Amino acid sequence: MQTPKPNEVLQSFAAKHGVNVLNREFAELMDSLDPLRGCRERFAVPKRGTLPGADPVVAEVDKECIYLCGNSLGLKPVKADLYIQQQLDKWAKMGVEMHFEEPLPAAKCDSYLREELGRLVGADPSSVCLMNGLTVNLHLLLLSFYQPTQTRFKILLEGHAFPSDRYAMRSQAELRGFDPNEAVLEIHPREGESTLRTEDILKVIKEQGSSIAVVCLSGVQYYTGQKFDMETITKAAREEGCLVGWDIAHAVGNVRLELDKWGVDFACWCTYKYLNSGPGCIGGAYVNKRHERRDAPHLKGWWSNKESTRFQMRDGCDTAPGVDGFRLCNPPPILVALVKASLEIFDEVGMEKILDKQFLLTGYLELLLKAHFSIGDTDVPSTTVITPEDVTERGSQLSLEFSYPLHQVHKELQKRGVVCDVRLPNAMRITPAPLYNSFQDVHQFITILQDVFSICKTEAA
């Protein structure tokens, strides 16, 4: 079945309502019909004037900022204050007794949001848990799942992967006595292309599969915004006898995930990007049920024990099955409270509606970028979208490259109350998040970008 393209849907919708798709009126119309329009008020949207980079002369300081950075740090759910305060109050009122008292009893809080997390990643609730941070979880999982032999010792990841993942994988190879330059295999896009082709990934898996121990790419690439075909890649890698892990930091809360169905072996993620749970908040991990009784060793702590024997504090206790056995420490209820404030919004809204809006909202951003800053026209500053055009290969983020200096464009946007980020060497990441961004945010961003370009042009002259 041919999926319609967002620009076609938007154009025909505009035509039906007799408005020009490029005008602000259209953004207002889309917002008025948006089933998620009420969600924005459940988040703290910063005012332009309180942003450190805003210039009071041009920023319209009392207005809400144009926050397009949910790929890096999602906005704070309003309920977060209440849920954290509840934990602080409980601590003040009952001290250590808070460990077993609602809400979110400290000693059990890491088991509280399993249902919600399971729904987000497509997993049985018992296969997911909250613990540590992302890079720690990646290490803990690799320590068990990466069992290199002399013939099968490679880890496959995408080129230009998030640096922390690359460091983690290279150090894992070193820890096992391998040269990371040989053991960590990185696939790069073809000459002249910005993103990877699935066929090229599959070819490497087919050709080198017998020497690959673990395939561990990111579900959505942080730099390009490309979503990989996780199902096809997982299947192909497993057929070659590789174990398959996914870093879903940029995928969770952003794209449809079916970890169980796809047969993924393990996965890990952070909760502060699309999951809006606050900087450095507790991470998540997934281990497929087929590994519940795995022989491969993993690191243990008291929290790896089954709950029933955890407090016996002696040797010989049963390790909890699956992902639970990877836990080491007692969990932080203040952080879990933050995740709860966010996940209850996701759970109420559901990924289906989020993805429906993403299709239109990111599509609208793409449409306006193309209409105003087309490539090839020498008089107009060019903006290239390096994220795939095919909606099945992306989430909310579009990564842009400009013909003007990236940092100058970024600084001028910041002055005007736009929040987005740049990643070296060349990309600006723009992410309208369906839960709190509006079509008018996108329209205003484009208008401001036009101003910024005219300033860059004047300064270049």
Ligand SMILES: *Cc1c(COP(=O)(O)O)cnc(C)c1O
């Ligand atoms: C955000 C992100 C990280 C960050 O790791 P932390 O351990 O949370 O600091 C790592 N890897 C990827 C792919 C990311 O997107």
